[in-house]
Structures are given as C-alpha cells and as structure tokens.
Amino acid sequence: MSATALQVISSARAPRSDGVEARQRLLYAALALFAAKGYAKTSTREIARSAGVNISAISYYFGDKAGLYAATFGEPMGGNAGDFVSLYAAPELPIEEALHIYFTRMIEPLKQGEIVRQCIQLHLREMLEPTSQWAKEMERDIKAPHQAIAGVLCRHLGLARADDDVHRLTFAITGLAMQLFVSQDLVDAIRPSLLNTARSVDAWAQRLTGYAIALVEAEVLRRQAAAPAKPASTPPRTRRKKT
Known part of the structure; x- marks a missing residue:
C-alpha cells in the first residue's frame, strides 16, 4: 500500500480537530444566546453567525435547535447527571466520603467562571419560561441527585425509606452547593478570593462536606432525643413461701 493511501486512511480514522472546535463554538455561542434571550427568541441563524460556522453545522452536530438547546444544559456543567449520581450513591461508601464526592463534583463547574454564570442564567430562564426541556431537567438533574442523597442519608440513619425530615435534611445539604452558584456575584463583591481560583473551589468542597x-450529626441527635424512652424493666416478683 502506498504512503499516500496510508495517509488517507489515517486521516479518515482520526477525529477532526476542526470539527470538535466547530461543535464547541456552536455549543458555547448557543449557551450565551439562550441564556440572554431564551429559546424562542434565539434563532439558529443567529447562533451559527455568532459561532462563525455554517447554519447546517447545527443539524450535523446536534440534530436540530432543540437538540442544541438540550446540550447547553448538560455538557458545560459536566455531562450526564446519572454518571454523577453513581459516583456518590454506591451503598458501600461511608457517608463522609459520599458527601465529599458529591460536593467536589457538584461545584467543579465553578472553576469555569463566566460559562457557569451563563448556565445558571439559562436554568433560571428555563424555570421562568419553561419549554419541554424543563421536565427532563427536573427528572434527570434535580430529582435524581436529590433522591440519591436521601438514600445516602437513609442508610446512615438506619431508615428503610426517607421521611419528611430526611427530605428536609437533603434539601439543606444540596442547598449548600446550590447557594454558591446562585450567589457568585455576591461572593465576588464581598470576598472574591473565595471563588477566584481552582484551589479555592476545592477548599469549598472540603468545607461543605464538614458542614453537611x-x-x-444534628439530625441524629434530634432523632435520638425524640425517640420514646424504653420502659425500665422490673424484676420478676418472687412468691412468698407459706409458713
């Protein structure tokens, strides 16, 4: 086989870096526009122009506008929530290790700076102007992680199923991570050093684990205090011998 033929085969098998770059430009151009204007008011032509690619690239890489919109929710924030859940929901993990994995992966996107701000803006806009994507986000990225954390807590507390207080505790724990995303601007205004480096984000993961x-532990003590006291056992009565 000639050297020219080998070169052609090699180039055909190797992934094209320009294709990967074009797809990424489309993804992040769409993210910025969808976050700023919403799904209905953003055109595919506008996205393609902003990304500097032909409009046909949208159908090639994402299928259609809806497919591109769906991709802007998952990919910039780290991908599939199911893969994320499987990392910390393993039943053999001690609770501290499970929560540390949860917080580490949950706040990892904060290292991306402006991109994660656009992701939060996109999620908030979707809440206010819901499309069919909202139901998918609710099931995959909100309910599934919540149920997994509730399961971790049930195993630690020795419960067969989550009661209202387990769900309260789950919302409190997951809220520790979510407040960082929502409060980025406040943190930047008050103490920017808390989020301005990858190391500072990692420090948050460690601290949030401790807070959680x-x-x-407070819930364990509360349950112990609320548990009904066991009645003290009385010694068996002895018969008196007749005299």
Whole structure:
C-alpha cells in the first residue's frame, strides 16, 4: 500500500480537530444566546453567525435547535447527571466520603467562571419560561441527585425509606452547593478570593462536606432525643413461701 493511501486512511480514522472546535463554538455561542434571550427568541441563524460556522453545522452536530438547546444544559456543567449520581450513591461508601464526592463534583463547574454564570442564567430562564426541556431537567438533574442523597442519608440513619425530615435534611445539604452558584456575584463583591481560583473551589468542597456532616450529626441527635424512652424493666416478683 502506498504512503499516500496510508495517509488517507489515517486521516479518515482520526477525529477532526476542526470539527470538535466547530461543535464547541456552536455549543458555547448557543449557551450565551439562550441564556440572554431564551429559546424562542434565539434563532439558529443567529447562533451559527455568532459561532462563525455554517447554519447546517447545527443539524450535523446536534440534530436540530432543540437538540442544541438540550446540550447547553448538560455538557458545560459536566455531562450526564446519572454518571454523577453513581459516583456518590454506591451503598458501600461511608457517608463522609459520599458527601465529599458529591460536593467536589457538584461545584467543579465553578472553576469555569463566566460559562457557569451563563448556565445558571439559562436554568433560571428555563424555570421562568419553561419549554419541554424543563421536565427532563427536573427528572434527570434535580430529582435524581436529590433522591440519591436521601438514600445516602437513609442508610446512615438506619431508615428503610426517607421521611419528611430526611427530605428536609437533603434539601439543606444540596442547598449548600446550590447557594454558591446562585450567589457568585455576591461572593465576588464581598470576598472574591473565595471563588477566584481552582484551589479555592476545592477548599469549598472540603468545607461543605464538614458542614453537611454537622447537619447529619444534628439530625441524629434530634432523632435520638425524640425517640420514646424504653420502659425500665422490673424484676420478676418472687412468691412468698407459706409458713
């Protein structure tokens, strides 16, 4: 086989870097526009122009506008929530390790700066102007992680199923991570050093794990205090011998 033929085969098998770059430009151009204007008011022509690619690239890489919109929710924030859940929901993990994995992966996107701001803006806009994507986001990225954390807590507390207080505790724990995303601008205004480097984000993961464990320990003590006291056992009565 000639050297020219080998070169052609090699180039055909190798992924094209320009294709990967074009897809990424489309994804992030769409993210910025969808976050700023919403799904209905953003045209595919506008996205393609902003990304500097032909409009046909949208159908090639994402199928259609709806497929591109769906991709802007998952990919910039780290991908499939199901893969994320499987990392910390394993039943053999001690609770502290499970929560540390949860917080580490959950706040990892904060290292991306402006991109994660656009992601939060997109999610908030979707809440206010819901499309068919909202139901998918609710099931995959909101309910599934919540149920997994509730399961971790049930195993630690020795419960067969989550009661109202387990769900309260789950919302409190997951809220520790979510407030960082929602409060980025406040953190930047008050103490920018808390989020301006990858190391500072990693420090948050460590601290949030400790805060969450403190919440869990408080719930353990609350349940112990609320448990009904066991009646003291009385010694068996002895018969008196007749004289």
